[in-house]
Amino acid sequence: MERRVEAVEGSDVVVEMGKRFKHGRAGVRVDMEKALESFLKGVARGSSLAMVDAGLVYWEMGRKQDGIALYKRVAELGDPSGQCNLAIAYLQADFANPKEAVKWLFQFASAGHVRAQYQLALCLHHGRGIERNLPEAAKWYLRAAEGGYVRAMYNVSLCYSVGEGFAKSHPQAKKWMKRAADHGHSKAQFEHGLNLFSEGELPKAVVYLELASRAGETGASHVKDVIVQQLSVNSRDRAMRLAENWRALPSSR
Template sequence: MPLSKRKQQALFLLAYQYAFSGSTKRRNWKKIFSLWETAASAGHRRAQFYTGTCYDFGKGVAKNVEAAFYWYLKAAMQGHMDAQYNVALFFRKGEYVNQDHERAVKWFRLSAKQGDIEAKRELGYSYFYGYGVAQDQQQAVIWYRLAAAKQDARAMYNLALCYKFGEGVGLSARWARYYFEKAADAGHKGAGKELRKLI
């Protein structure tokens, strides 16, 4: 008998509570994984994503990249933002699947449209280098700016480099410094080195 939507949600939330609530650092990941996988197999989108992460990081189950991709893809096809980003990374890196930059861009774009900050930055990267799309540094800057506006350190660093070298934007030491400083404040290690070069 198939699990009802209500039962799927109950199993998902119970596993989520076990995984992320409480003060103890000890987690029964086998139990958590079992609950998520049960809900995932019945079609629960978020459970599919978390089942993928369990396989991805070996939490409660043996690490299995093939199974991780399988569950990420199922969640991504149901519109799960983070799963779409992860699927894009698989195609970008050629991990388990054949490297396919066009497919990576497709999934990055779907994730970015839902607001994923890292997906926006990676779209900028794709446009900057012409991976999976026609190279367009101005378009890259647009995506970097969208991610930088959400305090993404790598996007701010990339944007600073664009200003430093005049790629996709006008050459500007002032704006380069501004974004290097913001990236450094956000924890980007390379930004500090770049700032010292500007002094």
């Protein structure tokens, strides 16, 4: 037992050193080769964290098969991050294997992990690795959204808006679009701002359009400028202060 504890503690040290080399932390220069070397020492000691990190480095180096091999190893140990990374790797590899990806995604999603729920919903939505099924896709989008996954919130809104997987519902579409916007999704901020504009809520529209513009949604700036011309100086200044002080709600991304 003591040896096992020592091994775990030792693997934590090499994983931390690997992260320093990978991200350039604590005065250490970025060096992916040294990062990989450190992570592989952790792999040799049985660290699932090291397996995930080494797999990520292999992937970034273009050694995708080596990355997949490590993801598979850690996934078979039951590690959630490894399972999800393996599934996504099967979708993105040069020789993609969507059916294998869906198998792992379903296992991971069923255990309640929101990133896998979202990825599974995408596969169901587009018929990748599994027969296209819009009601099932919408169901998994909703689960991920309820778990705090922002991109899923946005997609739930779209599903309600166009009637894909759910019956059309403007109130539900609006609710989920606002929720995605409040959690920092820039396209949702743009679209929610447009919705507010169409409803005559001009100061609120300016807030969301300003947020979207700052996040890189180029069209939002033009619409915001048009609306600002219709506001009093006080209303405009208040809206800009609200945008300046705005903070996204916490999410699972």
